Amino acid sequence: MTARRDTVFRTRDVGKVYETGGGQVHALSGVNLDLYAGEFAVLLGPSGSGKSTLLNILGGLDRATSGRVWFRETELTGMNDRGLTRYRRDHVGFVFQFYNLVPSLTARENVQLVTDVARDPMPPDEALALVGLGPRADHFPSEMSGGEQQRVAIARAIAKRPEILLCDEPTGALDSQTGIQVLEALREINDRFGTTTVVITHNAEIRKMAHRVIRFQDGSIGEVTENATRIAPSEIAW
Amino acid sequence: MPAIDRKLLRDFRRLWAQALAIALVLACGVAILLTAFGMYRALDDTRSAYYERNRFGDVFASARRAPESLLREIGDIPGVLAVEARVTGDAILDMPGRAETAVGRILSLPEARAPRLNIPILRAGRLPESPSEVAVNQTFALANGFQPGDVIEANLGGRKRPLTITGTVLSPEFIYTIGPGALMPDNRTFGILWMRRDAVAAAFDMGGAFNDVSLSLDARTPPGPVIEALDDLLDPYGGLGAFGRDKQLSNSFVDAEITQLRSMAMILPPVFFGISAFLVAMVMGRIVALERSQIGLLKALGYSNAEICLHYLMLAGLIAVLGIGIGWTAGTWMARVMAQLYAQFFDFPFLIFRVELWVYAVSAAVALLTATLGALRSALRAALLPPAIAMQPPAPPRFRQTLLDRAMAAARLSQPTVMILRSVTRWPGRSALTSLGVALAVAAVMTSTFMSDALDRVIDAAFFQSNRQDAMLIFSHDLPLSALEDVARLPGVRQVEGQQYHSAILRNAQYEKRVPIEARLPGADLSRVLSRQGAPLDAPPGGILLAERLAAQLHLAPGDTVEVAFLSGDRGTYRMHVSGVVQQYFGLGAYTDLAYLNGLFRQSPRISVANVTLDGTEIDALHAAIAAIPNLTGTVMMSSTRRSFRETIQQNVVVMTGVYMMIAVLITVGVAYNGARVQLSERARELASLRILGFSRAQVSYVLVGETMLLALLAQPLGWALGRLFTEAMVRGFSSDLYALPLVLNTAAYTRASLVVLAAALGSVLLVRRRLDRLDLVAVMKTRE
Numbered sequence A: 001m002t003a004r005r006d007t008v009f010r011t012r013d014v015g016k017v018y019e020t021g022g023g024q025v026h027a028l029s030g031v032n033l034d035l036y037a038g039e040f041a042v043l044l045g046p047s048g049s050g051k052s053t054l055l056n057i058l059g060g061l062d063r064a065t066s067g068r069v070w071f072r073e074t075e076l077t078g079m080n081d082r083g084l085t086r087y088r089r090d091h092v093g094f095v096f097q098f099y100n101l102v103p104s105l106t107a108r109e110n111v112q113l114v115t116d117v118a119r120d121p122m123p124p125d126e127a128l129a130l131v132g133l134g135p136r137a138d139h140f141p142s143e144m145s146g147g148e149q150q151r152v153a154i155a156r157a158i159a160k161r162p163e164i165l166l167c168d169e170p171t172g173a174l175d176s177q178t179g180i181q182v183l184e185a186l187r188e189i190n191d192r193f194g195t196t197t198v199v200i201t202h203n204a205e206i207r208k209m210a211h212r213v214i215r216f217q218d219g220s221i222g223e224v225t226e227n228a229t230r231i232a233p234s235e236i237a238w
Numbered sequence B: 001m002p003a004i005d006r007k008l009l010r011d012f013r014r015l016w017a018q019a020l021a022i023a024l025v026l027a028c029g030v031a032i033l034l035t036a037f038g039m040y041r042a043l044d045d046t047r048s049a050y051y052e053r054n055r056f057g058d059v060f061a062s063a064r065r066a067p068e069s070l071l072r073e074i075g076d077i078p079g080v081l082a083v084e085a086r087v088t089g090d091a092i093l094d095m096p097g098r099a100e101t102a103v104g105r106i107l108s109l110p111e112a113r114a115p116r117l118n119i120p121i122l123r124a125g126r127l128p129e130s131p132s133e134v135a136v137n138q139t140f141a142l143a144n145g146f147q148p149g150d151v152i153e154a155n156l157g158g159r160k161r162p163l164t165i166t167g168t169v170l171s172p173e174f175i176y177t178i179g180p181g182a183l184m185p186d187n188r189t190f191g192i193l194w195m196r197r198d199a200v201a202a203a204f205d206m207g208g209a210f211n212d213v214s215l216s217l218d219a220r221t222p223p224g225p226v227i228e229a230l231d232d233l234l235d236p237y238g239g240l241g242a243f244g245r246d247k248q249l250s251n252s253f254v255d256a257e258i259t260q261l262r263s264m265a266m267i268l269p270p271v272f273f274g275i276s277a278f279l280v281a282m283v284m285g286r287i288v289a290l291e292r293s294q295i296g297l298l299k300a301l302g303y304s305n306a307e308i309c310l311h312y313l314m315l316a317g318l319i320a321v322l323g324i325g326i327g328w329t330a331g332t333w334m335a336r337v338m339a340q341l342y343a344q345f346f347d348f349p350f351l352i353f354r355v356e357l358w359v360y361a362v363s364a365a366v367a368l369l370t371a372t373l374g375a376l377r378s379a380l381r382a383a384l385l386p387p388a389i390a391m392q393p394p395a396p397p398r399f400r401q402t403l404l405d406r407a408m409a410a411a412r413l414s415q416p417t418v419m420i421l422r423s424v425t426r427w428p429g430r431s432a433l434t435s436l437g438v439a440l441a442v443a444a445v446m447t448s449t450f451m452s453d454a455l456d457r458v459i460d461a462a463f464f465q466s467n468r469q470d471a472m473l474i475f476s477h478d479l480p481l482s483a484l485e486d487v488a489r490l491p492g493v494r495q496v497e498g499q500q501y502h503s504a505i506l507r508n509a510q511y512e513k514r515v516p517i518e519a520r521l522p523g524a525d526l527s528r529v530l531s532r533q534g535a536p537l538d539a540p541p542g543g544i545l546l547a548e549r550l551a552a553q554l555h556l557a558p559g560d561t562v563e564v565a566f567l568s569g570d571r572g573t574y575r576m577h578v579s580g581v582v583q584q585y586f587g588l589g590a591y592t593d594l595a596y597l598n599g600l601f602r603q604s605p606r607i608s609v610a611n612v613t614l615d616g617t618e619i620d621a622l623h624a625a626i627a628a629i630p631n632l633t634g635t636v637m638m639s640s641t642r643r644s645f646r647e648t649i650q651q652n653v654v655v656m657t658g659v660y661m662m663i664a665v666l667i668t669v670g671v672a673y674n675g676a677r678v679q680l681s682e683r684a685r686e687l688a689s690l691r692i693l694g695f696s697r698a699q700v701s702y703v704l705v706g707e708t709m710l711l712a713l714l715a716q717p718l719g720w721a722l723g724r725l726f727t728e729a730m731v732r733g734f735s736s737d738l739y740a741l742p743l744v745l746n747t748a749a750y751t752r753a754s755l756v757v758l759a760a761a762l763g764s765v766l767l768v769r770r771r772l773d774r775l776d777l778v779a780v781m782k783t784r785e
Ligand SMILES: Nc1ncnc2c1ncn2[C@@H]1O[C@H](COP(=O)(O)OP(=O)(O)OP(=O)(O)O)[C@@H](O)[C@H]1O
Pocket: A018, A019, A020, A025, A026, A027, A045, A046, A047, A048, A049, A050, A051, A052, A053, A054, B389
């Protein structure tokens, strides 16, 4: 982590209200958060506390109802659809809990989905090699285990060399063994490319591999702690 | 290839069965559009070119005997460009090497110059140069195997004369050739003979006179006033009423065909395109629902709304491309079959029976548009799906407690039955459209089988109820009743009855119609006129019977009075009361009493036609005797008319019924198969849960098969109603002055249509059921929607 603390994301008083049939749901309120270049941040918090909502807003998948969000010098709030699409395409890599691979495409083709539209992508095979799946490039998702599928999803997320990697419960559907493989892949990328990485998890142990841990409570940030020392994924007790 | 396009192709391959089922329906639309519209244009263009090149007349008239000096006055009618007068007459032809005689229509060719109008095209040999030479129409020569140099004998004005065939020709006047008294073209027994004018004039005693005239008009002159002026000029010379191209026999048959093609091109393709659009919408709706998370993913990866919209439109586009491919192939083939059919009925010198490229382009464009419109809603929904929401599973459809639910609970229906009923009411729009598709299929089957039932009725009515004679002998001019005795003495003749023919204009207020009038002897048994109920009718003295369609056109009902202006006989105008209406499928007939009519004309009863029944063993002797009778100009052998009618019509009906049946099955399969596939996809989890809970395969299939079959059953009454509507439209479209079809729809027709469609629906869902049997329970439960 750089000493200069180069800020990638800044949020000011971000709020998110969902209008539902049963009334308003305040998913986020008054969220002020800075995320720094190259850091590995973990978001913790009880179910329904607004973690995914914030991640979606940072990734340009959703919009805040109030407050402002900046990605470096660019303000995301107030961007139109076209602008958000461009932002996602050029800067953000996503990893989701349920892998979300396109079942009719092989591992390589799933990665290619990204490299087809990105500005300066790495070759799909290189991205797959990074997550240790080089030999499985021609397999369809249905022919791979959950962990392998999630690693394909990571390869897909990093293939465009994104500045930020947003992961919503990437190990949520995995056992400890495969979960660790996935975390190692994320750590590896964070170390090698300095990609700012935000990981949502329910596994409090994972916080130990982060630079910073951000705790959520009822739609706002409870506490932010910085780890003096980080442990390797293999040391995580599941 | 970009990965997203690879996804497109793989998805398409995975969906091939559904895509094919839709593509086949779409292909029907494309093929019919191609054939009907292409052929309509081809026929219309071919005809126009032919008329133009060979200067087909605009106005035609015949008279008993008009002096050539009248031609100058005819030429002075304003708007007339050219006048061509001819001498024409009919003659019995004695055919070499055949007992059966034929009828020849003889036309004079101008002396020492080429014809100005209705110019015949020489196809082989040369035009006649001496009085004993003739050129014949090509089809007559082909049907009888004539070559230039062959000789036929004609009974010309009572004298038998050998005529040498010098050549074969085609004429714009005879694109469609049908003999006097015949119901169907028969090129073996009716031919056109072009002869030098001096020879024809001598044969029919027409020196310095003419009895047939054609005019061409300049483009700005409407035919109406010219027809009136011509009628006035010809009236003193036995004019038989001038008419325009619309009433010219050959042209009106081509017209009828063109009208039929055009209405087919207008009515049928939209139905198929409509069904295809619905099927595309249904399938694409399901695909987009299934791929919600993939759509969200693509958006998260940075694909734009437009790219995603296009992705799904292209999937529909691929279905359209498949449909267009099949439609073009089938359409090209159908157009060829059609062209062969036309070649059989219509004689054109050149063939423009080629569907033009732009018609292909239009049909493809319409098909693409159809698929695009069908997919548009789903594609837009995909494009507008907010990326964050797309990441979450869809909320389960809301089932609410309704009256139906309480009723079902009260009725203690089994759980699978409840599932079926709930699903039908949960998607009322889709259920209704599925039923509508099935109903259209029922209607299509009814329309197809109706044709053969109707034609059976026509054949029975025309040949076994009305025209029961074996032959008609047509005299050159009216003869006294005693001529019947001479006919009775001919070899092989068993029964003889006489009839007299006149031509007249019937008028009622502003409505008028030129028709042949048949004067009949009461109680005639060989040629009968029948009421709608099938009872034989006789016109009382002072009365007239009208064909149903004629009465309708003139706005007359029994009891009304009609003005009858005779163009033959004493050419007087009389008022008669309409004493009844006659069921008649060919032509527009009017019937009076023979003694009464000749009384009006102040002459003794006469006949122009003798109807006979024959002893089959003496046919050859009869033909030999007929060829020697002076006053005979024609014979119609009803047996050969019956045969040729049956053959040509039946053959066409078989083709048409086959095509319609196939279309109906394709619609049913398209609708039922896709409906069941979408249902299976939506319910895979539910059905798998039932299996895991211990329901048997049969019980689970029942849910799947039950819904489709329930909708198919519900569709039947609507199908019958639509079928009736379609057949009525068909009867109306088919009906012209030349012929009509009865609306025959019996219980068997309804039953047959329902059985065919229900069987096709059942077959389609059983195909889908096979997938249900192979359903991997574990995999289904594991996959996330
Ligand atoms: N589309 C939506 N419509 C209505 N309410 C929503 C919607 N999405 C999220 N919410 C609500 O917003 C709140 C925050 O949701 P969010 O998904 O951010 O929680 P989370 O912290 O990610 O929970 P989890 O750990 O269970 O994933 C919850 O109360 C949730 O019910």
